[in-house]
Structure formats: structure tokens, C-alpha cells
Amino acid sequence: MDITIESIDTSAMKPLGLTQLPSYPVRFSSATVSGAARFVPFGDDASEYLGRTLCVELATERVTGFERIAPRNGAGFIVALDEQFAFKVVGQVGSVRFVTEPRGNVVIAVAAGAATFLLSSEDFPDTSLQEGDNVTFLVHELSLWDEEI
Known part of the structure; x- marks a missing residue:
């Protein structure tokens, strides 16, 4: 997803992921959604990303409230919630892989x-899904990973 970094707090670094890469709180905007998330840059100087537009992959620490919903028209949406780095997602299952x-x-x-969100069966226990199913869920601790990593 293409995003623009609107603000970045370089004083609030937190290691993230299996490799414990540096991440920073950011405010971002995109064609789909605007909000706050943790950002994992490719470069060493996180302040260089302020105002830049770049392509990122999305990751989540936790997903709750997962449900299959009735078919709907449209491409789905994401809405920022009051909880920091949290979003409501309504979308469509594009692939199912075992x-x-x-x-x-x-x-x-x-x-x-x-x-696009990649979720494992831990995120949707006891739910059998197939391509084309419409779903909704809450994302907690959204992180944006620079695709150059």
C-alpha cells in the first residue's frame, strides 16, 4: 500500500518483529485510510521519511472481532479507531492458503x-473461509514495513 508519512516521532523507537528492527510512531495517509501506526524504515535515519510517499506492507500484533459478513458492494474500507494504532477493517478474502x-x-x-492484510487461522479460529467471503475485524498495533526491507 502506498502511504505518505505526515509525522514521525524519532524519539520513541521500539524494536519490532522477529529481528527486532527499529520502529517509530507515525501519522500517515493513503488513498484508503489515514491514521497512526508504527513504521519500520529501511534506512537508518527515520527522520528522512517525513513527507515521503512509499510502498509498505501491513502487519498486525493482534486481530479481534473477526466475523464473516453478508456480501457487499465495493472494495472494502479501513477506519482508524480511538485506540492508538487500531483500525476496523471490512474487506474480502482474496486467497486462502494451507x-x-x-x-x-x-x-x-x-x-x-x-x-491487504495477511491473517493466520489464529486470527479467525473456528471459521472456515473461502475466496470471495466478506469479513470484518479489528486490527490492533498496526505496523507499516518499508517494502525495501
Whole structure:
């Protein structure tokens, strides 16, 4: 997803992910949504990203309230919530993939406007999904990963 970094707090670095890369709180805007998230840059100087537009991958720490919903028209949407780095997502399942590890895990891609979220079956327990299903869920601790990483 293409985003523009509107503000970045370089004094609030927090290691993120398996490799513990530096991340920073940002305010961002895109064609799909505006809000706050943690940003993981490719470069060493995070302040260089202020005002830049770049392509990022989306990641989440936690997903709650996952539900299959009735079919709807449109490409889905994302809305920023009052909770910091939290968003409501309404989208459509674009792919369903069964993975071997951990055994029985399923990964889905959910498209909501220009954004795509990859979720594992831990995020939607006891829900059998197929391509084309419409879903909604809450994202907590959204992070934006510079695609150059």
C-alpha cells in the first residue's frame, strides 16, 4: 500500500518483529485510510521519511472481532479507531492458503481498498473461509514495513 508519512516521532523507537528492527510512531495517509501506526524504515535515519510517499506492507500484533459478513458492494474500507494504532477493517478474502507449519494453519489475504492484510487461522479460529467471503475485524498495533526491507 502506498502511504505518505505526515509525522514521525524519532524519539520513541521500539524494536519490532522477529529481528527486532527499529520502529517509530507515525501519522500517515493513503488513498484508503489515514491514521497512526508504527513504521519500520529501511534506512537508518527515520527522520528522512517525513513527507515521503512509499510502498509498505501491513502487519498486525493482534486481530479481534473477526466475523464473516453478508456480501457487499465495493472494495472494502479501513477506519482508524480511538485506540492508538487500531483500525476496523471490512474487506474480502482474496486467497486462502494451507501451510504446513504449524500443522493445520491457514493463511488468508484480505483486501480492503488498496490495503491487504495477511491473517493466520489464529486470527479467525473456528471459521472456515473461502475466496470471495466478506469479513470484518479489528486490527490492533498496526505496523507499516518499508517494502525495501
